[in-house]
Amino acid sequence: MAAELTAHHRRLARQKREAITSAATELFLERGYDGTSLARIAEAAEVSKSTLFKQFPTKAALFEAIVTESWQRDADDTAERPPAGDPHSGLTTIGRRYADLIGQPRMAGLFRIVIAELPRFPELGRMQFQLGKLPYFASVQHYLESEHEAGHAHVPDAESAANQFLGMIANYVLWPRMLLTDWAPAPSDVDRAVDEAVRTMLARYAPAPPP
Incomplete structure (x- = not known):
């Protein structure tokens, strides 16, 4: 009982x-x-x-919790992990999960709050970056570093590569929503955007052929 x-x-x-x-x-x-x-x-x-x-x-503690929980929404043990040794599958898993995360109205709302209040409350921007975006980007960077070290990809600058990959997806899924209230791409269009980003990454960071 x-x-x-x-x-x-x-x-x-x-x-x-x-x-x-x-x-x-x-x-x-x-x-x-x-x-x-x-x-x-x-x-x-x-x-x-x-x-x-x-x-x-405090109100700051509440906003901090909102930011952290929003970015860590898929960080539990049940979330699909990017498979090691297969950059195509791994990047596709990461990309579609990221597109789903930033495509949520809650996430767009957070960015709008931060942008609107940034001049008066710069700490909100720091929260969004340090508690949310930075840890998420770091997790993708670590995945790329591990694939590079294992020889499955050639990614000498994993930090830059992570920004490139997630930036390609955010540029289609999130940022138009900041200006266009009716921006709601179909799931198939989002999947296509992710697939194109994956193909671009594979073309750029394919491992060098053996001599």
Whole structure:
């Protein structure tokens, strides 16, 4: 019984946390970061102020959690890992997962918040970069480095290659959404964009043929 109650409480806490971060994201978009109070977020999430303050004592802590959780959405043990030894399959796995991640309305919303509030709250940009984008790019860089070291690809500058690959995908999936409210490419078009990025990477970073 005690274990069931503990599991129940954890589930309730998780549901409340999701309600808080979802309500906060919507309010940040509607009213701006500065124009949104924790009290208003608690009301929109239908939780008590004490519940919100217990999980997020400051607005910055709440925004930090939103950024981190958004970028780490597929980082659990059930996420498909890029297969080693097969750059085509590995890059395709990474590319489609990245396209799915940045294609979410929540992710576009985060970028809009940061861009709108950056002049007054530069720390929001640092959060987005250091807690979200940088760790994600580093994981792709490490994959490319391991393929290079194993001789499956020739990637002397994995940092640059990671930026090239993810940049090709973001340029089609994310950035048009920043300016075009009706930008919603079909899944087949997104897959095609990823496939083209993979082909470009394979052509550029194919291992040198044996002498």
